[in-house]
Amino acid sequence: MTLKVYLSGEIHTDWRDQIISGAKDLDVQFDSAVTDHASSDDCGVRIMGDEPDKFWHDNKGAKLNAIRTRKGLADADVVVVRFGEKYKQWNAAFDAGYAAALGKSLIIMHGADHQHALKEVDAAALAVTETPQQVVEILQYVLTGALPK
Secondary structure, three states, rough: OOOOEEEEEOOOOOOOHHHHHOOOOEEEEEEEEOOOOHHHHHHHHHOOOOOOOOHHHHHHHHHHHHHHHHHHHHHHOEEEOOHHHHOOOHHHOOOOOHHHHHOEEEEEEEHHHHHOOOHHHHOOOOOEEEHHHHHHHHHHHHHOOOOOO
């Protein structure tokens, strides 16, 4: 059984790479939003034409990215949403809510300092973790029934 996992949220650290590397021996197919800032921000105007106003520039990009994100979330069996330490990830909060509304198995990852702020998001999750390794161990358990050694 291949498990489809969508990785959402913070893009300033290598947490995605850690999970993908840790799960290399598992039957997991990963998908994610575009994590290159310039590509993500500029996709709308690069494809559909320039905008003189920054609001409409960002609006085009956000809507185009939403097509990709909604498809990835809809196709996923499991959605992992990472809230980072330094930046506010409003898109991650949207992704978590959207995934929960779709009935997806949701894993939230954040540090203890975000516990209070994310209590409603955490309540929608089936697991709340702090590290990529914990996510890998969850995926291993889901796929094999084996506990970590």
